[in-house]
Amino acid sequence: MTRKDRTEGIYSRREVLDESERKQYNLIQLKELLSYAYRYSEDVKKRFDRAQFNIEKFKTLSDIKHIPILKKKELIFLQTMGPRLGGLLTKDIGELRRIFLSPGPIFDPEDRHDDYWGYTEAFYSVGFRPGDPVQVTFNYHLAPAGLMFEEPLRNLSCATIPAGPVDAATQLDIMQKLRVSGYVGTPSFLMHLAQKAEEKGIDLRKDLFLEVAFVTSERLTEKMRTQLEKKFDIIVRQGYGTADVGCIGYECYHKNGLHISNRCYVEICHPDTGIPLKDGEVGEVVVTSFNKTYPLIRFATGDLSYIDRTPCACGRTSPRLGNIVGRVDTTARIKGIFVYPHQVEQVMARFEEIKRWQIEVTNPGGIDEMTLYIEASNFKREDELMHLFRERIKLRPELKILAPATLPATIRPIEDKRTWD
Numbered sequence: 344m345t346r347k348d349r350t351e352g353i354y355s356r357r358e359v360l361d362e363s364e365r366k367q368y369n370l371i372q373l374k375e376l377l378s379y380a381y382r383y384s385e386d387v388k389k390r391f392d393r394a395q396f397n398i399e400k401f402k403t404l405s406d407i408k409h410i411p412i413l414k415k416k417e418l419i420f421l422q423t424m425g426p427r428l429g430g431l432l433t434k435d436i437g438e439l440r441r442i443f444l445s446p447g448p449i450f451d452p453e454d455r456h457d458d459y460w461g462y463t464e465a466f467y468s469v470g471f472r473p474g475d476p477v478q479v480t481f482n483y484h485l486a487p488a489g490l491m492f493e494e495p496l497r498n499l500s501c502a503t504i505p506a507g508p509v510d511a512a513t514q515l516d517i518m519q520k521l522r523v524s525g526y527v528g529t530p531s532f533l534m535h536l537a538q539k540a541e542e543k544g545i546d547l548r549k550d551l552f553l554e555v556a557f558v559t560s561e562r563l564t565e566k567m568r569t570q571l572e573k574k575f576d577i578i579v580r581q582g583y584g585t586a587d588v589g590c591i592g593y594e595c596y597h598k599n600g601l602h603i604s605n606r607c608y609v610e611i612c613h614p615d616t617g618i619p620l621k622d623g624e625v626g627e628v629v630v631t632s633f634n635k636t637y638p639l640i641r642f643a644t645g646d647l648s649y650i651d652r653t654p655c656a657c658g659r660t661s662p663r664l665g666n667i668v669g670r671v672d673t674t675a676r677i678k679g680i681f682v683y684p685h686q687v688e689q690v691m692a693r694f695e696e697i698k699r700w701q702i703e704v705t706n707p708g709g710i711d712e713m714t715l716y717i718e719a720s721n722f723k724r725e726d727e728l729m730h731l732f733r734e735r736i737k738l739r740p741e742l743k744i745l746a747p748a749t750l751p752a753t754i755r756p757i758e759d760k761r762t763w764d
């Protein structure tokens with residue numbers, strides 16, 4: 344059977360705007376959103392007034408920095424504050440198409456217009472094409488993911504099998520009998536399916552017909568991607584978004600990071616101050632989606648990434664988010680310096696004798712102290728490790744070398760044991 348071309352083409356002209364067109368487009372979208380939201384969302388009006396933010400003064404994209412950041416925690420609280428999800432919605436609950444509930448607990452409204460969650464261009468970019476039978480393994484019950492990812496498949500004229508998180512044997516049986524060519528789900532579940540199939544003696548390349556996978560909601564390591572692609576002989580690409588705003592970014596065939604979607608404006612901000620950072624600097628992903636129904640303006644996702652504007656071979660001109668390198672809540676500020684787990688990981692990766700590591704932060708007498716635990720047998724490169732650590736992280740930890748398997752089975756990369764009273 345000949346395979347479809349899944350590597351070429353672009354879904355929307357907005358993906359290839361040049362830099363000045365894109366700026367203009369974003370500016371128009373933001374202006375419209377801000378004035379609409381100010382007019383129809385009680386909560387947005389309150390917040391803008393409190394911050395003395397005047398829409399008339401919104402002239403360039405960078406003026407957005409005058410609007411306070413909206414943290415997820417605030418959103419949870421806000422939603423309990425009365426009708427229209429605490430006044431944030433610009434219409435009544437009954438005028439929506441669906442309302443989901445995701446952990447928090449937090450309600451996720453879905454309006455009635457087409458491509459509400461904005462994943463269609465993402466699915467095209469990943470490689471889904473008309474006529475694909477696609478198995479969606481995300482939950483359809485109360486959480487938005489299942490239906491959220493069905494929408495782009497309908498728009499691309501694919502057929503959907505709403506499998507949800509049913510057991511592996513059933514999933515594999517469906518995949519085989521219907522010659523399913525697309526998978527939508529988490530990377531770990533796809534790996535689980537591979538293992539179960541291998542146990543049953545199913546040949547992943549000959550007995551199954553998968554060609555493309557859209558994975559999300561978990562970290563996809565390059566190692567895992569390569570394994571999955573080899574095992575199934577498929578293209579595995581990821582999308583990035585949240586249950587609140589929908590699609591934020593997606594990979595293309597060239598795996599150069601996540602092209603930022605045209606349906607939102609993304610900033611990378613300092614996690615404490617909300618001040619936008621320069622391209623390439625790691626900070627919190629802050630999203631304003633051009634959604635007039637549920638105007639999440641400068642919504643802080645808690646994810647850490649950076650912006651890359653170098654050209655991509657796919658032809659899309661949108662800036663890209665580098666990988667999601669971590670979460671704000673796993674980041675610690677030690678002696679005034681942000682320590683990101685991914686930075687430590689990069690240092691540790693240079694020492695293959697280090698099996699596992701953990702940083703512990705304490706503050707005896709009110710002064711921060713950092714201990715770096717490593718598991719290694721017969722470790723001889725202490726000076727080299729300390730040198731590299733100081734160079735990259737700008738701090739000098741106390742090093743403690745442990746025998747392999749000393750640390751607990753599950754550990755947080757940075758264990759913050761400081762007390763503040």
Ligand SMILES: [Zn+2]
Pocket residue numbers: 594595596597599602655656657658659
């Ligand atoms: Zn690209």
